[in-house]
Amino acid sequence: MRSTINQIISPINTSDGAGVKLKRSIGTQLIDYFDPFLMLDEFGSDKSDDYLGGFPAHPHRGIETVTYMLNGEFEHKDSTGAVGIMKSGDVQWMKTGSGIIHSEMPAMSEGKLHGFQLWINMPAEKKMDDPEYIYLDSNQIKTYEDSDVKVKVIAGSFKEIEGSIKKHNVNPTYLDIQITSNQPFTYNLDKEYNSFIYVYSGSIHLDGDNSEITSSHLITFNQGGSLVVTSENKAKFLLVSGKPIGEPIARGGPFVMNTRDEIISAISDYNNGTFVKVGVK
Numbered sequence: 001m002r003s004t005i006n007q008i009i010s011p012i013n014t015s016d017g018a019g020v021k022l023k024r025s026i027g028t029q030l031i032d033y034f035d036p037f038l039m040l041d042e043f044g045s046d047k048s049d050d051y052l053g054g055f056p057a058h059p060h061r062g063i064e065t066v067t068y069m070l071n072g073e074f075e076h077k078d079s080t081g082a083v084g085i086m087k088s089g090d091v092q093w094m095k096t097g098s099g100i101i102h103s104e105m106p107a108m109s110e111g112k113l114h115g116f117q118l119w120i121n122m123p124a125e126k127k128m129d130d131p132e133y134i135y136l137d138s139n140q141i142k143t144y145e146d147s148d149v150k151v152k153v154i155a156g157s158f159k160e161i162e163g164s165i166k167k168h169n170v171n172p173t174y175l176d177i178q179i180t181s182n183q184p185f186t187y188n189l190d191k192e193y194n195s196f197i198y199v200y201s202g203s204i205h206l207d208g209d210n211s212e213i214t215s216s217h218l219i220t221f222n223q224g225g226s227l228v229v230t231s232e233n234k235a236k237f238l239l240v241s242g243k244p245i246g247e248p249i250a251r252g253g254p255f256v257m258n259t260r261d262e263i264i265s266a267i268s269d270y271n272n273g274t275f276v277k278v279g280v281k
Contacts (some may be wrong), residue, residue: 003189003224003225003226004221004222005222006221008211008218009217011218012024012028016041017058018054018055021045021050022043024039024041025040026040026119027040027041033121036194036243036244037194037240038063039118040116040117040119041116041117042200042216043113043115046113048108052109054103056103057103058254059255060099060100060101060102061097061256062097063119063121063122063256064093065093066117067115069086069087070114070115071113072108073085073087073107074113075104076092076102078094078100078131079100080100084135090137092134093136095126095129098129098131099269100276101276116198116200120172120242126169127257127262136154144161148181149177149180154174154176155168155172156172158175158187169243170244171243172241174239176238179229179231179235180234185230186227186228186229188225189241193223193242193243193244194220194223194242197221199214199216199235199236200236200238201215201234202215202233202236203233204229204230204231205229205231206227207227207229227239250262
């Protein structure tokens with residue numbers, strides 16, 4: 001059975017942090033939540049004014065943020081005491097849990113910045129866990145490559161290669177794929193998971209659909225089926241999937257919980273200086 005398209009979405013142009021310009025495809029009126037995915041942003045520009053403001057210190061609770069740098073450098077600092085420089089090809093997978101305050105600021109004054117941030121929901125039983133994060137240098141990310149395709153395996157697996165993110169409650173797949181020939185790329189989508197593609201370079205065709213899908217477009221799929229992708233211009237795209245959590249969500253800016261009362265509590269904790277909680281479970 002072939003995979004079937006659910007939606008093809010053009011991102012909205014917006015800004016976040018201190019004026020960083022970006023394209024948001026999940027977390028909009030077109031697709032507010034694609035369980036377990038809460039938000040997907042593509043940030044990128046070779047104009048320093050579009051990113052120099054960065055993302056000054058701000059809080060999160062109840063979500064995971066996955067930052068993938070394609071080009072450029074960002075400095076990360078957070079309330080756990082963690083400090084680091086994210087460079088081209090690096091990934092930071094942060095579980096905010098009960099609460100973390102962090103900043104992401106450009107460690108560059110000029111040049112091209114390009115990357116993604118994905119928000120993943122956390123189930124109720126994990127939302128108040130201690131925060132933690134996994135940092136992956138580019139040389140730690142395993143890659144499959146042949147004459148037709150190059151696949152960086154951040155999470156999940158491809159052709160016997162397994163990503164570094166394991167034993168995760170939504171069992172995510174996160175692949176960065178480049179088609180390098182005119183041969184089709186095929187991948188079997190899990191029949192119980194939600195999956196999407198985000199094209200960020202070139203254009204693709206999907207089997208059974210004659211339309212050309214160009215760069216900076218999100219394609220969500222109905223669950224299951226065989227995905228077949230072709231490209232005539234060495235397209236690059238993300239392929240992401242995860243097991244739905246199936247719980248109600250309540251949003252409050254950087255906080256995502258299950259009820260409105262929990263959002264009010266998060267705001268109160270932040271305003272009262274009691275937001276960062278360690279060992280709460």
